[in-house]
Amino acid sequence: MIEEKKPNNIFLNENGYCLVKNVFSSEEITKLRKFVLDNHHKNQDIYLSDTKDLLKSNFLSDKFFNILKETIGEELLYFLDSSTFIDKIQKKTGIFHIDARGDEEDPITTEYKVWRIGFYLQDHKNNSGGIKMIEKSHKKLLTNSIKKIYYSLKKLKKKNYKLKSFIPTFKYINIPSEAGDMIIWNGRTHHCGRFKRLKNFEKFNLHPLLDRYLPDFLVREETQDRLVIFQNWALKHSSATNYINYRINQKSDESYWSNNKTQYKNFPKDIFDKNNILIENHSYLEK
Helix, strand or coil, X not given: CCCCCCCHHXXXXXXXXXXXXXXXXXXXXXXXXXXXXXXXXXXXXXXXXCCCXXXXXXXXXXHHHHHHHHHCCCCEEEXXXXXXXXXXXXXXXXXXXCCCCCCCCCCCCCCCCEXXXXXXXXXXXXXXXXXXXXXXXXXXXXXXXXXXXXXHHHHHHHCCCCHHHHCCCCCEEECCCCCCCEEEEECCCCEEECCCCECCCCCCCCCHHHHHCCCHHHXXXXXXXXXXXXXXXXXXXXXXXXXXXXXXXXXXXXXXHHHHHHHHHHCCHHHHHHCCCEECCHHHHHC
């Protein structure tokens, strides 16, 4: 019996991530790869870099916004937090981490309303180099180091956390994304970059520590430069407010937010208004 695929919004809520297939065509991917190559050095939101209208038919399309609304929620909130990425340096699989910030709540009893989306603009279904998730880990605390365990125990002492939140889950997923696919994951979901896909057991997903020590002859190589576009999206919620405040006040990204403010006149706010998408910190950007 073939199991019927769950709608993306339900799968996302249950598992902490989802893979939305065929969002953009191969022609759009060609344009987006050019966009990343031309603009990756600009430290600002992607919409502010779109001087040649390369995003109009993809990241500004009704189709894109409707998929986000159907998957995340109708009352979308965008706060100009995005980036382009070319990775030619990191060759080893990363370590599990989360994107949530300013989050002191128990993940098993509360919701987190910030999501990250990634477009990996090359094939990671058949090749290495994509993103690895731990399924259902958005309902767990991250305890993959002595430091993380220490802070988690401090939380247990301070608040009424459920013991189940501390018990990890071990279902690792090498997301089989292709160039036109969109990956969406919750800010609490445990994930890492640059997985290794095995040649003969391509659906066998390992812990990143084991990935790092696999000999080259056992894994499928990456066939193109690793180009990625990331965005953060949210719904109106205290967790989103905490995250946005953290990001805007992050010392290491002062120049990013300063550039956004300077270039905000180039932001396509009319298209966001037309699609009923709220721009958070609008007043800050227009000062």
